Amino acid sequence: MLKAKILICDDEEGIRRYLQKMFQAKEFEVETFADGTSLLARIEAGTDGDADILLQDVRMPDMDGIEVLKRVKKLRPSLPVVVMTAFGTIDSAVDAIKLGAYDYVTKPFPREKILGVIDNALELDLLMKENKALKEELARPDTPDNIIFTSAKFREVYELTLQVAGSDANILILGESGTGKELIAGAVHYNSPRRGRRFLSINCAALSDTLLESQLFGHVRGAFTGAITTQKGLLEEADGGTLFLDEIGDVSAAVQAKLLRVIQERDFIPVGATKAKNVDIRFVAATNKDLAKEVREGRFREDLYYRLNVITINLPPLRERTEDIIPLAEHFLQKYSRRVRKELKGISPEAAQVLQAYHWPGNVRELENVVERAAILARGEFVTPDVLPMYRQAAGAPAPIAPPKEDRLISLEVIEKEHIERVLHQTGWHKSRSAEILGISRKTLDRKIVEYALTLPGGVPADDE
Known part of the structure; x- marks a missing residue:
């Protein structure tokens, strides 16, 4: 049963005492x-x-x-009310339901009956509150309020995003992890008619x-072992809205075929079902x-x-928008200084120089992680270089990968391999941490x-967490 505060109003002392104890x-x-x-x-005084x-x-x-x-x-429209009535006054209870009471119980009532009614009322109330909060969040036009940039390169991306948001076309977002x-x-989504x-x-x-x-x-129910109840999928839940398919490039051929049907026919068949369900969804897919x-x-x-790639948005890596590094870092610092209950005023010039000189293979996600760590370790009012991992990097660690020169034309696979290898080295081959930085x-x-064929360097333990 949900734990909550309950008000009991009855003129019979015995009933009040019995219910209070229960x-x-x-x-x-x-x-x-x-x-x-x-x-x-x-209730009028607001002291309930x-x-x-x-x-x-x-x-x-x-x-x-x-x-x-x-x-x-009138005072508390959302307060669930359960009425108690004697057997001879059922009509009054029905009138109460019409006026907004959740339910009624007749006296004398079994203990299990009243507990069940109260439990159900509280669960419904919680569901309605969660639904209201979700609607309010969805209604806010500024929900993605942490898109921070000053660079001209990312401004082009953002302006394109706003331009295509009003259409109903599917979108493919390309870019490195993070x-x-x-x-x-x-x-x-939040700048579209589906917001x-x-x-x-x-x-x-x-x-x-x-x-x-x-x-x-x-x-x-019964579609496979362990399917003890029927469960809605994201396609049904996103009906009328937007579904973001991250890492779409890793989807198997079998699932690709089923997604294609959904996009083309605007319907799908749940696992184990025989009847199709119609949906209206805008798809946004992404891959590195x-x-x-x-x-x-x-x-x-x-x-x-081609169904997904009606419009393409290419996101530049952080190393190509260096003007955004410090504004992003300051944004993250404000966020995490509140979480760790510190009054950090900013990033020192020396630390800012270290951040701007770094290559950021993990992009914005890695920057956020570095700033969170710095907020925790900072001892003064400013973030200083000594709390930045790239500044304290061991002498034997691999040097940062330099951006490809114009005469060094290499494939994306080589770049990806070098990035993964560098992140693994930096984390001491901590695979879970490396995957988080890489965004995979x-x-x-x-x-x-x-x-x-990446190999573990001698003397460095592999992490299997």
Whole structure:
């Protein structure tokens, strides 16, 4: 049972005492009233302690219970009210329901009956509060309020994002891990006509095919071992809104085919079901892979590629928008200084120089992690170089990878290999930490290590967490 504060209003002392003892045994906070006047006085004064539910008798000595209910609902419209009534006054209870009472119980009532009614009322109230909060969040036009930039290069990206947001076209966001692809996807949604509906996202690389399919399409009871209930998938939950498919380049051929059907036919079949469900969804996909190359080499469906790639948004890596490093770092510093309860005034000039000189293979995600660490370790009012990991890097650690020179024309695969290798070295081959910086799943990182034949340097322990 949910733990909450309950108000009990009944003129019979025995009933009040019985109910108070019962609910306190269930760890409720309980306050009792012998008449409607004292109850209303408490609620009008706003000193009811933000009660979660009211259990009220229909018949009161000083005031009709229906009148009490009317006034309670005027003062606290969202307060769930359960009325108690004697068998001969059922009509009054029905009137109470019409006026907004959640339910009624007749005296004498079994202990299990009243506990069940109160429990259900509280669960419904919690659901309504969560739904209201979600609607308010979705209604805010400035939900993606942490897109920080000053560079002309990223301004072009942001202006394109706002330009295409008003259309209903599917969008493909390309960029290295950690460049903010989900943030841009959110900006597309919250500046679109769909802003009042849900924005949902899923990391396609983090799940097995079976689990990914279940998460996307949902399943019916008995569809597979362990499917003890019917579960809606993200496609159904995102109906009318936007679904962000992160790491779309890691989706298997089988799931690619099913996604293509959804985009083309605007319907899908849950796992284990036989009847299709219609949906209206805008798809925003993202990847750090060269999808055009994946198509040429037969690893990604050409028809799905063109369905997703109606509009392409290319995100520049942080090393190509160095003007944004310090504004972003200061934004993150404000965020994390509040969390760690420190009054940090900013980043010292020396620390700013270190941050700007760094190559940022993990892009904005890595910068945020570095600043969070610095906020925790900072001893004064400013972040200084000694709390930055790149400043304290061991002498034997690999040097930063320099940006490719104009005469050093190399493939994206080589760049990716070098980035992964450098992050692994920097974290002491802490694979979970490296995967977080790179913005990929641990499973994907393990696959990349094998694919690029990356070897563990002697004397450095591997981390399997």
